[in-house]
Amino acid sequence: MDNNKLIEYLETFGALTSKDKLCLIDNVEFKAYKAGDVFLHTGKIANQVGFIIEGVFRYFFYDGQGNEITSYFMSENQFVTNITSFNEYTFSSGTIAAETDCLVLIIDRKGWELFAEQIENWNSIISKITSKTLLEKTNFQRRLINQDAKASYLSLLEQNPSIINRVPQTHIASFLGITKFSLSRIRNQIANK
Incomplete structure (x- = not known):
C-alpha cells in the first residue's frame, strides 16, 4: 500500500515539493480498522487525524433521551477526526466509529505539527480542505432541512x-x-x- 492517494488529494489544494512528499511518507502510518472499531470516543481529545484509503466512518452522539444520532459519514479520500477537538484540545462531543472495515493513513499530532513546520503550503492546503468540507456539510444539512x-x-x-x-x-x-x-x-x- 502506498501513500499516493493522500499526496494526490493534498495536491488538488496546493503544490508539494519532492521534499514535502518524503516528509509526509516518513511520518504517516497505515492502520486497519474493523467494522465497529472506535476511532475517537466521546469525552476524549482527538490526537490524530486519519486519511481514509478504504471504508466508511460515522460520527454520532446521543441526544437528551439517549437516542443515537448520526451526524456525519466520512469515506474514501476524506479526513477522519473531530477537527474542533484536534485543533482546540477539547473533549469530543461525539464518537467516530468504523461502519465498515477501513484502511486509514494516520497522522499523529507530532506529525501534523512537523508538517506545519516543514511543508510550506501545509497550513494553506489544510485551510482549503477544512473550508471545502465545512461548506459541503453545511450545504447538505441546509438542503435536508428544506x-x-x-x-x-x-x-x-x-x-x-x-x-x-x-x-x-x-x-x-x-x-x-x-x-x-x-x-x-x-x-x-x-x-x-
Whole structure:
C-alpha cells in the first residue's frame, strides 16, 4: 500500500515539493480498522487525524433521551477526526466509529505539527480542505432541512452513493432524521418506479 492517494488529494489544494512528499511518507502510518472499531470516543481529545484509503466512518452522539444520532459519514479520500477537538484540545462531543472495515493513513499530532513546520503550503492546503468540507456539510444539512424525507434520501444517494449500501439502514435513517420504517418505505417507492 502506498501513500499516493493522500499526496494526490493534498495536491488538488496546493503544490508539494519532492521534499514535502518524503516528509509526509516518513511520518504517516497505515492502520486497519474493523467494522465497529472506535476511532475517537466521546469525552476524549482527538490526537490524530486519519486519511481514509478504504471504508466508511460515522460520527454520532446521543441526544437528551439517549437516542443515537448520526451526524456525519466520512469515506474514501476524506479526513477522519473531530477537527474542533484536534485543533482546540477539547473533549469530543461525539464518537467516530468504523461502519465498515477501513484502511486509514494516520497522522499523529507530532506529525501534523512537523508538517506545519516543514511543508510550506501545509497550513494553506489544510485551510482549503477544512473550508471545502465545512461548506459541503453545511450545504447538505441546509438542503435536508428544506426537503421532505424522500428528497433528502435522494440527495444523499446523489452526493454519497457509495455510502448507502455499505452502512446499516438505521444509521442512514438517523442521519436523515427519519425512522427506519420511513426509510424502508422511501426505498421501496424508488425501487418500484
